[in-house]
Amino acid sequence: MTEPQQESPSQAAASRLILMAGDIPSAPPVAFKLMTLLKKRDQHNEDIVEIIRYDENLTAKLLKLCNSAFFRTGTPVTSVEQVVLKLGYGNIASIAVSLNVGDVMAKNKKATYINPYELWRHSLAASMIAKEIAIAGRQSPVDPDTAFTVGLLHEIGKVVLNSTDPLLTNKIKELVDSRGISTVEAEREVLGTDYAEIGVCLLDKWALPAEILDAVKFHIWPESGAPALAQVCHIATLAASVHCGLCAFEDIIEYIAPGALDDLGLFSEDIESSLASIKERSLNVETFMMVA
DSSP states (O other), rough: OOOOOOOHHHHHHHHHHHHHOOOOOOOOOOOHHHHHHHTTTOOHHHHHHHHHHHHHHHHHHHHHTTSTTOOOOOOOOOHHHHHHHOOOHHHHHHHHHHHHHHHTTSSSSSSSSHHHHHHHHHHHHHHHHHHHHHHOOOSOOHHHHHHHHHHHTTTTHHHTTSSHHOOOOOOOOHHHHOOOOHHHHHHHHHHOOOOHOOOOOHHTTTTTTHHHHHHHHHSSSTTTOOOOHHHHHHHHHHHHHHHSSOOHHHHHHHSSSSSHHHHOOOOOHHHHHHHHHEEEEHHHHHHHHHHO
16 A cells, blocks of 8 residues: 655645635636536537536626627627537637636735735736647647646635735745845745645645646746646746736746756747737736636
């Protein structure tokens, strides 16, 4: 019989923080079920409709989205069947996950550590860019839909930190300001762990696949040989910072982990192209955020 693997000090600290945070939402099971179902080639429209029906909150949000100014075409959308036809198989799961995770991130609207709106905006941009990068990659193929999910979830640990004792999160900010270290370094010093490890712990409780957990765990700085999915997420989160106006494109190139672009068969022009695509669809992003 194989003995259970012992938690590292960082994992143990992450588990304690999640336990102490208390009101952390559970996984959005319907959205993740959709992601699994739509990977199958023999899925039927009736199956997708039936799954969405199980979540009345998701149904309401999808109807609101389809009838918003961005999607409206004249004929009101009044049923789940019409939602699926309007959004299409290729979009329904990604939108469902986006809306559900948006709920999770906005849970603590009075959070002082990370602004929930900005966290959601950055994560959504990262998810869209990750999908674009996965499609553009010429080596180490990565499933675009999985890349989208990882981009969306890579900062989920910050939701826990938004529910952590403000005395601790304020100390993290003070260390960043007084010593000029990165937020991740400050988190590790104060908490004994960081947002990525906390995110992995939370997603493990949600029973997500190991490939997603590994990508979230290693995305901050994917060493040589790290999963391609982690490298995609690493590049996407940096690019999302450009999209959100936090830095210039030239600034992020020097921060990309050595070998990540080569391993994926990407060029800096591919990142610029993905950013252009995101910019063109910014109204789409704002619509998602509006209904989330």
